[in-house]
Amino acid sequence: MDFELSQDHKVLQSSVRDFVEKEVKPLAIQIDEQHAIPDELVRKMSAMGFLGSYLPEAYGGAGLDILSYAIVVEEVSKACASSGILISAHTSLACDPILQFGTEEQKRKYLPPLACGEKIGCILLTESDAGSDPANLSTTYVKDGSDFVINGNKIFVTNGGYRGTGILFATFDKSLKHKGISAFIVDLQSEGVEILRHESKLGIRGTYTTAFALNNLRLPASCLLGSEGQGFKIAMETLNGGRIGVSAQALGIAEGAFERARNYSKERVQFGRPIREQQAIQFKLADMYMRIETSRLAVYQAAWLKGNKKPYILESALCKLHASETATFVTKEALQIHGGYGYVTEYEVERMYRDAKITEIYEGTSEVQRLIIAKALLS
Amino acid sequence: MKILVCIKQVPDMESRFRVNSAGTWYEEQDLAFRLNEYDEYAIEQAVRVKEGLGGAADITVLSIGPDRAVEAIKKGLAMGGDRGVHIKADQPHQMDAWQIASLIAAFARDKNFDLIFTGLQSQDRGSGQVGGMVAELLGFACVTTVVGFELNGAVAAIRREMEGGLRGVVRLALPLVVTCQLGLNTPRYPTLPNIMKAKQKELLTFQAADFPVGDSLVQTEKMYPPEKKGRGLVLEGDVNELADKLAAILKEKAPALR
Numbered sequence: 001m002d003f004e005l006s007q008d009h010k011v012l013q014s015s016v017r018d019f020v021e022k023e024v025k026p027l028a029i030q031i032d033e034q035h036a037i038p039d040e041l042v043r044k045m046s047a048m049g050f051l052g053s054y055l056p057e058a059y060g061g062a063g064l065d066i067l068s069y070a071i072v073v074e075e076v077s078k079a080c081a082s083s084g085i086l087i088s089a090h091t092s093l094a095c096d097p098i099l100q101f102g103t104e105e106q107k108r109k110y111l112p113p114l115a116c117g118e119k120i121g122c123i124l125l126t127e128s129d130a131g132s133d134p135a136n137l138s139t140t141y142v143k144d145g146s147d148f149v150i151n152g153n154k155i156f157v158t159n160g161g162y163r164g165t166g167i168l169f170a171t172f173d174k175s176l177k178h179k180g181i182s183a184f185i186v187d188l189q190s191e192g193v194e195i196l197r198h199e200s201k202l203g204i205r206g207t208y209t210t211a212f213a214l215n216n217l218r219l220p221a222s223c224l225l226g227s228e229g230q231g232f233k234i235a236m237e238t239l240n241g242g243r244i245g246v247s248a249q250a251l252g253i254a255e256g257a258f259e260r261a262r263n264y265s266k267e268r269v270q271f272g273r274p275i276r277e278q279q280a281i282q283f284k285l286a287d288m289y290m291r292i293e294t295s296r297l298a299v300y301q302a303a304w305l306k307g308n309k310k311p312y313i314l315e316s317a318l319c320k321l322h323a324s325e326t327a328t329f330v331t332k333e334a335l336q337i338h339g340g341y342g343y344v345t346e347y348e349v350e351r352m353y354r355d356a357k358i359t360e361i362y363e364g365t366s367e368v369q370r371l372i373i374a375k376a377l378l379s
Numbered sequence: 380m381k382i383l384v385c386i387k388q389v390p391d392m393e394s395r396f397r398v399n400s401a402g403t404w405y406e407e408q409d410l411a412f413r414l415n416e417y418d419e420y421a422i423e424q425a426v427r428v429k430e431g432l433g434g435a436a437d438i439t440v441l442s443i444g445p446d447r448a449v450e451a452i453k454k455g456l457a458m459g460g461d462r463g464v465h466i467k468a469d470q471p472h473q474m475d476a477w478q479i480a481s482l483i484a485a486f487a488r489d490k491n492f493d494l495i496f497t498g499l500q501s502q503d504r505g506s507g508q509v510g511g512m513v514a515e516l517l518g519f520a521c522v523t524t525v526v527g528f529e530l531n532g533a534v535a536a537i538r539r540e541m542e543g544g545l546r547g548v549v550r551l552a553l554p555l556v557v558t559c560q561l562g563l564n565t566p567r568y569p570t571l572p573n574i575m576k577a578k579q580k581e582l583l584t585f586q587a588a589d590f591p592v593g594d595s596l597v598q599t600e601k602m603y604p605p606e607k608k609g610r611g612l613v614l615e616g617d618v619n620e621l622a623d624k625l626a627a628i629l630k631e632k633a634p635a636l637r
Contacts, residue, residue, distance in 0.1 A: 008578055011453045014413055015569040049571030062571035072571070 003297075005071075012068050016075040019048055025079040031206035032351050037083055046117025050076070050087050054307075055095055059107055060115035066307035070248040070299055077252025078259070081355035082206025084252055088245030089158040089207075090114070093363075094121020097167050097238045098185060101226040110165055110185055120162035124154040124186070124212060125169045125235055131156075132368045134235050135178035139170040139214060148184065148224065150217040153196070158362070160210025161198055163188040167238070168214075169231050181231030184223045192217030203354035240313050241306060242363045243320035247299045250320075250327035250359035254292050257327075257334035257352040261285065264338055264347075281337060288330045295323040314376035321369035324359035331356040380436035381490065382425045384460065385483055385497040385513070386418035388444055388451035392502055403599045404472045405503070414451045417498025419458075419566040420559035424528055425496045426459035427564065431530065437461050439490075443482055443587065445469045456577035457569030463580065468587035472504070475595040480512030485590035487517060493533075495556040499524055507558075514556035521556040522549060526563050 005013065023044055031037050045051065053069040055061025062068075069091060077084030095114050098106060113119040130136040139152025150170050157166070166188050171180040186193065196211040226234050262285060265276035275281045298319035305312035331353040335342035342349045360366045390396070390410040397406045422440065429436035440455035441464040442448045452463040466482055468474065474482075487495070495514075500507035507523075514521030526546070527538030539547050540560055569577070614624050 007447075007450050007453060008574070010450050011457060011569070011577070012571070012574050014450070015454065015457065015574060019568045047570065048568060049573075053571055057572070057575070063575045064571060068571070 009067060009071060012064070013071050013075065016048075016050075016072050019044075020075050020079050024076060024083055028080040028348065028351070029345060031080055031082055033205075033345075035200075035205045037080075037086060037206040041083065042086070042117060042120070045076070045083065045087065051090055051117045051120075052095070052111075052115025053091065055099060055111055055115045059099075060112035065303075066244065067300060067303040070244055070303040073245050073248035074252040074255070074299070077249040078256035080206065081249060081253050081352070082204045084249040085204055085207055085246070086120070086159060088242070088249055089123070090121040092242035092245040093123035093158075093238055094165055094167055096241050097123075097183065097225060097234050100237065101183070101230070101234050102185070105222070106185060106225070114165055119164035120159050121165050121167075122157050122159035122162070122188075122210075123169075123238065124157050124160070124166045126156045127153060128155060132365060134169065135181070135232060136174075137169060137171045137181060138174060139168075140174065141170040141172060141182065141184075144218070146221045148182075148219045148221070150184070150192075150214050150219065152214050153212065154214070155211045156199070156362070157210040157212060158207055160188070160212060161195070161208030163193075163195070167225065167234075169235055170214075171231075172228070178232035179229055181235070182228045183225040183231040183234045184219055185225050186217070186219065186223065188212075190217060190219075202357060203351070204358055239363055240316050243316040243369075244299065244302050244306060244312075246359055246363045247295070247302070247316070247319040247323035250323040250356065251292070251295050251299050253352050253356050253359070254288070254295065254323070254327045254330040257331045257349050257356075258285075258288050258292055260347070260349055260352075261288070261334035261337040264341075268339075275337070284333045284337060288333050291322075291326040291329060295319065295326045298322050314373055317364070317369040317372040317376070320359075320364065321366055321373070324356075325366060327356035327359050380428070380432055380494065381492045382428060382436055382438045383487055383490070383492045383495045384418070384421050384425045384438060384440050384455060385495065385509070386421065386440060386442050386451055386455055387415045387498070387501045387503075388412045388442065388448045389415045389501055389503040398602050398604070403602055405602070412447055412450070414454050415498050415501050415503075417500060417502070417559055417561070418451075418455075419498075420561070420563045421496035421498050421557075422455045422458050422460065423564045423566040424557070424559060425494070426567070428494065428528075428530055429459065439464055439492075441466065441483065441486065443468050443474075443479060444471050449582070452582065453574075453577050454569055456580045456582075457574045458567055459573070460577075461580065463582040465582060465584045466587055466590070467584060471587075473595075474587075474592075475597040476504075476506045476508035477512060477596045478592045480509045480516060481592035482587060482590050483509070483513050484516035485592065486585070487513070493553045493555075494535075495519065495554075497556070497558055499558045499560045510556050510558035517554070517556075519554045519556050520551050521558075522551070523558045524560045525557050526560050528557065528563065 049062045052061035053064050057063040073084050073088050114121050141148045141150045166186045168184045168186045173180045192215050194213040199209040265281050268275045302315040302319045334349045335353050341347045391413050394410045399406045425438050438460045439462050440460035442452050443466040497510045511521050522537050524540045526540050529536045533553050536550050541547050
């Protein structure tokens, strides 16, 4: 057993870190304030290969493993959680289901533009009455000859505003519950796809969170992902993998906040000595570090399991639950250690505090993660 | 065109350094290591030369050090090196610049390299001697502190940094050793696809003992942190008074204002 990263992973980690330090970190405040990631940064991250990390080289990816992907999301999220989730939602929620369930023809058509960032991927799953309970979808499709015609509304689509490639879930007959659901690959510039709005949010403000209306969206049979009725299974497997990306994002947010808090505790002098010499601060730092390190172990373990094609449902729920609760805990404490300055934009921990909260919510709330873990333990 | 790039893995300069128990080097435990900054310029320049020749060049990236030095080599390969050479030495700091240069020269002697790039100095030892010594041992010309490099056929036009902010331009024929300074170029980031490709590239491993080198010429007797000097100077008074005092001090101490 070896808990050390391989030399190749260390090379990757330090290379990504250098890029993030120079190209992402200086923009993080601006990204939050302007509610947008500059196109130039998306292009640079694409050129780095961040959008195709573990896609096979045959489909334009870098051909690395899932752990490498987690490291990329973690490192980027240390500086900017919005940029981190752009990569995660794109990779886990759009590229991964095509890679897992797509035909050879679909992989050749859709993955190369995704891998190079020409298209940004997203998932159109959530609806106003179907979030943690996706079997309750209302978006419906009917068959017209060999075509599918889709109508309905989708909300909370991370990356939706790029109008790239979406994985869309719809039901043939709502009364069939999960058995009626199918998945489709959609070019979001198609006729019949309408953007209703982009949500204004507490955190991860640089990302699009988009609401769509689908009005008689007509898709040829070649857009069906997997077989008809397989949609629920595709959604569940996709979310299992996505949790690794979100947990890596949460881990990165926590690490970014911790670094700032630790440094600040050395610089800040009160009562004649740096505040890190106060036990109250020391205990906070110790608790923060403990949670970060155990989160890292859990995230890397889940990534390793998925990468080695071993069962990972429990572990991905566990790392998502632990890392996201760590992110909210650590950012809260980091802000507290900064005192009044923590509330000020320039010091960045207030942004991290706002960014962290979503990791306990999207791709399965903490409550849903507990259900998944309990189910795996007790079944 | 055959190019050799000599690189070193050094501690991250953000680290906190402690002198080791022997009092001759720093404690390496708990330090994060990375590629020596000046060597990044060396790799980048080698790759640019290769690109300028339409790919008609072969780049060997060499490092002397313990197992972890392979990380630096792999970064060099991910930036565009073709092959790695790792000369294993667990305690490279026990060798002086002469021995390091002798190892490199012993490896390079019969390989017909046309160009050797290396950093101006390492960020930890900072002797700045290895490049020049390698050139001497191989009978190559050497240009140090290089901030501009252009190759026309077998002749290089080189801009170098000199004392007092001056620049010098020299023109000379290959073979050549070049030591690279900040400002020469902006090193590229290794991309994920190139990190993947680097895994497939050839990595030759040697033991330092494979290359007989002589005794060290320099022994490190003692390493210690400098004594803490007094606190900075605090000026007091109103704004005009402060400005006059500051100007007087700058006139006296800062050569740029003379």
